[in-house]
Amino acid sequence: MKYKTNNPRELAVDTLVRTSNGSYSNLQINAVIQSTSMNAADKALFTNIVYGVIQHRLTLQYQLNPFIREPQNTETWVKELLYTAMYQLTYLDRVPKRAIFDETIKIAKSMGHDGTRRFVTGILHQMDRKGVADVNAIQDENKRLSIAYSVPTWLVTMLQEQLGKAKAKSILQSLNVAPKQSVRANATKTTQADLITKLAAADFDVEKSQVASEGIIIKDGQIVHSSFFKDGLLTIQDESAMLPVESMPINPDDMILDACSAPGGKTTQIASRLKSGKVFALDIHKNKLKTVLKNATRMGVDKNIETFELDARKVDQKFDDELFDQILVDAPCSGLGLLRRKPEIRYDKTPEDIKRLSEIQLQILNAVAPKVKTGGMITYSTCTIVNQENQDVIDKFIKTHSNFEVTAPRTALNLESENDQMLKIYPDDYGSDGFFVSSLVRKS
DSSP states (O other): OOOSOOOHHHHHHHHHHHHHTTOOHHHHHHHHHHHSOOOHHHHHHHHHHHHHHHHTHHHHHHHHGGGOSOGGGSOHHHHHHHHHHHHHHHHOTTSOHHHHHHHHHHHHHHHSOHHHHHHHHHHHHHHHHHOOOOGGGOOSHHHHHHHHHTOOHHHHHHHHHHHOHHHHHHHHHHTTSOOOEEEEEOTTTOOHHHHHHHHHHTTOEEEEOSSOTTEEEEEESOGGGSHHHHTTSEEEOOTGGGHHHHTSOOOTTOEEEESSOTTOHHHHHHHTTOSSOEEEEEESOHHHHHHHHHHHHHHTOGGGEEEEEOOGGGGGGTOOTTOEEEEEEEOOOOOGGGTTTSTTHHHHOOHHHHHHHHHHHHHHHHHHGGGEEEEEEEEEEESOOOGGGTHHHHHHHHHHOTTEEEEOOOOTTOOOOSSTTSEEEOHHHHSSOOEEEEEEEEOO
8 A cells, every 4th residue: 555644643543543443453554564664763653653552542541531522523534643642642651742743733734624733723722721531539449450451340340250360560660661572583594592693793682581592572673574584594573472382392303283383483383393303284264374374485395384264163174083183272262362462462352352253262282182192292382361261171071081181391491380281471471472281191
């Protein structure tokens, strides 16, 4: 798409409208950056505003509504424009108020008309004069936490019930912190230590991950545009997302099924540990499998990967029983462990979605169970943090599969969990994504 402007604030408004209509924020942000000629500072401001408004949407909405007579009748883009101004005023200390007001009013006129300009100007000056509502004054605790941290009340309640109030609040406080930029060293081409040395020599500010043995934190610099990424020495992957494969005791000649493979981060991680072995990567979407192979080719592990367009619940149509040494089920889930990285998820998901997804997760486990050899392992993982999709699924599976037993996942850095039979990583533990990993060994 061609954009008529390089103004980061105006582009932020346009992007926020698109994400409010169901588009993924990260994809929209990348598309805008690639289609415009903003300088580095403007790209950073644009990205900050988009993610910031989405992260704090319920807070901003709560504070804006008293100033609009009929919020439901106000155009979406006008509200998004006002949210961008409010976000900058509250959360960006370095941007002068006068500059925020001037830019916002100019955008109101350029995207609308003189009446829009007057409307936006009036609201900005009212806010400046009267101040906005103090969220801390909300009496109901769950509503206060919901508005303060901008998550739905049902999720606040669910986290409190499952983890206790203190842990729930700690997680909520962590969700609006900017996510770390992390990468995985490609074991086929390099080592973590060697790659850290080369990255530092290329003026990247990096540090070793405290979560994953192949993980590296990029503290400064856009690694995706570097030769390191292009040449397949690394791939973009959250530290927590590296743990399911890290916990798998992979042998170089293993036959492994990756039941839900796209976009391929874990598929290529498995393949990097193989010599004569092979990973069979499934996904229900053909286009997503193209992404898996594209990443595999870039990283030089495509010879160890075979892809199949197949619903993991239908593996019986394609594969014989006891064919695989190991199976990875990185199951489709609500993604509630990714709220820092994909903030719009918090507004899209419902308890009904969680129930539906937990049923699919169990169906996948039931389907793949006969396909692993006796003595082999199924590794079940999700990027969510609620029991219904994690421990409850494992409990239900074990009840109907007495020939499997749960064994503690082992990671290279021996991460601790409050339940040593299953690895649970919460967003506030290490500043990485929330993740769950369980190892299921077939005994007979």
